[in-house]
Amino acid sequence: MQQKFENHIAKNFSFLIGKNLLLATSGGVDSMVMVNLFHKLSFEIAIAHCNFQLRGLESFADQNFVQNFAETNEIPLFLTQFDTKAFADDYKLSTQVAARELRYNWFYELLETKKYDYILTAHHADDNLETFLINLSRGTGLDGLTGIPAQNGKVIRPLLIFSRSEIEQYAMDTSIEWREDSSNASDKYLRNKIRHNLVPILKELNPDFLTSFCKTQAHLQESQEMVEDASIMVYQQVAKQEDDQIHFDLNQLKKLPNYKSYLYQWLNEYGFSAWDDIYDLVDGQSGKQVFSSEFRLLKNRDFLILSPENLEDEDEEYYIFKDQKEVNIPLNLSFSKVSDISLVSNTTIFVDEDKLWFPLVLRRWRQGDSFQPIGMEGKSKKVSKFFKDHKLSLIEKENVWILCSDNQIVWIVGLRQDERFKTGNRTKKILKIQLE
Template identity: 40%
Template sequence: MDLLTGFKIFIEKEQLFMPDQSLLLAVSGGVDSVVMAHLFKAAGYRFAIAHCNFQLRGDESVRDESFAADLARRLQVTFHQVRFDTEAYTESKRVSIQVAARELRYEWLEQTREQGGYSYIVTAHHMQDSVETLLMNLSKGTGIAGLHGILPKQGKLLRPLLFAEKENLIAYAAEHHIPYVEDSSNLTVKYTRNFFRHKVIPVMQEANPGTVVNIASSIERFREAELLYNEALQRHIKRLVTQKGNTYMIPVLKLQKTTPLQTVAWEIFRRYGCTAAQLPQVLELLNSGSGKMVETGSHRIIRDRQWLLITPLVEEQAATIVIEKERGVISTANGVLRIKTSERSAHTAIPAAVTIACLDKETLQYPLLLRRWKQGDYFYPLGMRKKKKLSRFFIDQKLSVVQKENIWVLESAKRVVWIVGLRIDDRFKITPQTKELLTIEWEAY
């Protein structure tokens, strides 16, 4: 089968685009992208050419830019071009040259696609590129998601040459007398991809000349296996993970009985910043006591009774908020207090909701303080004459570690007035002698 026929069959098989859609081809001037442009022309598809000059190779970069422009003229298609100060971007963003070039390239291509009304961006990644990607992913330990290599279609990106070997593209260029340019940076092995291209794959091919084609065939099966894997994984996640607000809850017993534990746990916890090195620490929480935790780059995973709780790391809010008499609304990271004063009458109804505190205003001294609770705090629970430590009260209420961390207390003259949203102190309750009420309502986010 000739390359053009294979090209058309692959596009139809993968359902990459509709024949009437207009596409934006990223063309560097090398054999891969130039042959791709000629295949699009020969197949009768609508397209334009886009070229990025990263200004990293002096005259060679100018040569490539001129070549791409001339190619667009010869193929009679629209040409888009841009020049980047890649080194300045690298310094300002503190990234490698490779990362800088990739970010600049795809951001500009997407802008050009939108402005030009093109349906997709098309790149000339071929079979060997996909095999290199798989091997690089294996060496980094990316798991099953790394085994699918380069996908033919990903969002607005298309790769219609993944069916073709590099040597087929070179042969097509020679047969049809298609000129192209060579990028000298492709010969260096200081870049990871080039190291695999020039050092790793050739050694593998010495042992088995069919290495690239065989791995490419496996990639097809890996892609389908990944679909089955993800279907099973989603069933496990649905069974194990419950969300309440910004907290995710996983029952310890259910997770312990899950098979395969390592795989399911990794796929769950890596979504919350857990690294492969941290996974054993997380699994140790299954056999630890309450209060033990592992902190990832973005979350905390906490053992709390029969649960593992996953909460995002947040910046610490001010420990104390001063409330003067005139303040009516106080906002916090996890809720808002609304305060109002009213006269007591014989018909005044006292709300029963724990989120509303009705207090005898005369018993309070301003300013009031709203702060996080701390060890050693105590109060006299409503209806009781004995004091009780807040830590003991929280145990009786069966609050989780995360719930305790989010507790506010209202304080007056160094006395706890209200454990916000839970219980008021008996010393500040409404009595028959109360003349003026202070009503405070708590609305949690």
């Protein structure tokens, strides 16, 4: 496996040579083998370990294991701990989604602040198969069947060519120690159900199933590239950009034998999901429209017009002055000075008052707004992307208010505080803001 890995890196990831690499390491067999392989090839590596505190003492035992390994092998180590359950509850996320958001936010922060070039994860061929089956079971387009990408920006997955059994055999042959995650034995999660019950049957029917699957997925990826190329060429014939709108010429569109496939390819990235309604627009009455969370598709005579969905009363603003204790319109907000921080939630935040410029402004969100979600120091995010990630409906989005200080977002009220205004060790005045 070591020689196969070395050849794989030389052929497909030669750009990693000489770079500073951050290896996501849980302590499990996959990540410990990845560390071993890169360490043997004398790459400049560091280990990043997240303790999600989801398995009690076992989580801290994993942390200690990784820490001892890094110290013994003189590998730089970065550790962090998350209250994943509280984060998931606060922001109404599943535990898995919450852990992923916390993990990758921290990884990107390390890349920026510690000057590392890439983050590497230990996903392998069996992970790819499980992801394929999960997407297949939920109903997906071609994108969902092409698997986990070997590279996604700064995230590299160098073990995708190896099976779980290859990795485990290498670990035993080279006496690599690792930690077993007890949650992997549970069928609580869909991925584990597929891993324990479905994949063994497929491998029993065809002992080389994983190899065949990898070949099939390579063909799917090639097909996806062809689809994307064709989509771009046809798009240039059918679509025209006008300011912030895209106009699709229906006369040209309906000449295509598979126009529904092209519409899906073009509109999927805008968050649409009601595909039957969209296809009906082609022959529907002028004035009909379909919405995604951020965009509107309007039938206007011989065109479909794609545009951002504008909020009503976008320019409506309310001012909040220093020492004002409450606001009753358009929301019920209270402001109080406190000496310490109690429970932070979606409806209660604590800010450093000295960082605020008064009067504060309460307004609707606007296209182009961005902020720094708390926990993402130095990394901004578009409010529209935040809404998309949290799957807000059009009605929910229209009811969102933004609290601003000097044109900077302090709080997406009821959803997320901004990192820049949080309290810290040097905070002298703590202002508690609560949504009643």
